[in-house]
């Protein structure tokens with residue numbers, strides 16, 4: 001018997017979920033929809049306007065139904081094998097990664113939220129010298145820049161703390177929400193470090209909060225001077241390296257602030273425009289073969305997420321077939337009963353219910 005070479009084992013596996021019953025039901029529903037449309041066409045009468053409107057609405061519903069169904073047709077769980085990846089690729093061989101965070105408005109998207117997103121990225125379980133975090137600020141906000149400069153200082157203690165105690169959720173505002181976290185580690189030093197870290201985070205929050213209360217968040221001198229002649233929608237490009245990684249022993253990744261050029265009559269193409277600039281600037285500065293993108297109101301809740309994604313992207317099959325890996329989104333601080341439907345829980349239920357009405 002030949003022992004299987006450990007380095008040739010797949011790095012991920014797709015586990016298909018069986019759902020024959022719901023497939024049969026969905027196919028039946030689709031058949032009913034087509035029959036209904038066929039009936040509308042066959043009984044079409046030029047003078048019956050309501051019949052025409054009904055036909056249009058039902059056609060639209062059928063298209064929406066098919067689109068929704070196609071996303072649920074072949075559900076699968078993806079299982080990744082981190083141990084196999086780490087056997088195959090050593091720390092020094094792991095590829096570099098450029099991480100992009102976009103923010104657009106310091107009022108609608110408070111900088112403390114963006115700061116938490118950035119902190120969760122800086123503390124990822126991945127060699128820090130391979131990581132660069134780029135923040136695109138479409139609001140060209142002194143406050144956002146100030147918050148990032150302060151966050152970079154806090155990160156110098158936050159990142160080692162997360163790694164030392166293997167913290168799972170590395171966005172401090174979520175981590176410190178749960179007092180139980182203070183007691184879930186038996187190391188004698190932990191409680192002391194936890195309290196200190198909480199205090200430091202509260203100081204960072206209040207610094208940013210105080211700066212937000214002022215019309216000018218801080219003195220526009222030194223690295224802030226560049227903001228003295230800018231307007232949110234009329235300014236040249238600003239690129240600032242907030243923190244530079246100093247090599248293999250440094251635990252902090254690069255942090256780069258970018259506010260792309262904006263002119264009043266020039267279309268900026270929203271997030272797509274920002275992403276375009278991020279890829280161009282990072283292409284010149286670090287040019288990593290992989291990119292990770294988060295909105296400013298998201299955070300990483302699994303510190304090994306990059307390794308999981310690499311299991312898919314570096315796998316011999318995945319390498320050829322997969323262009324990107326995306327995590328399912330989970331929502332925090334949702335409004336009771338999801339009144340605005342943000343969590344997309346209601347959509348499948350509504351489409352089933354509408355079917356009943358049809």
Ligand SMILES: O=c1ccn([C@@H]2O[C@H](COP(=O)(O)OP(=O)(O)O[C@H]3O[C@H](CO)[C@@H](O)[C@H](O)[C@H]3O)[C@@H](O)[C@H]2O)c(=O)[nH]1
Nearest residue numbers: 102103104105109136138268269270271274294295296297
């Ligand atoms: O001119 C802009 C407008 C938006 N954004 C950023 O783009 C992201 C998403 O914008 P948002 O208005 O929050 O859209 P959402 O509907 O909440 O986001 C979802 O939908 C977007 C597309 O509509 C996707 O790009 C997002 O990834 C997805 O989370 C945020 O980080 C914004 O800061 C910019 O950088 N520049």
Ligand SMILES: [Mn+2]
Nearest residue numbers: 295296297298
């Ligand atoms: Mn959003």
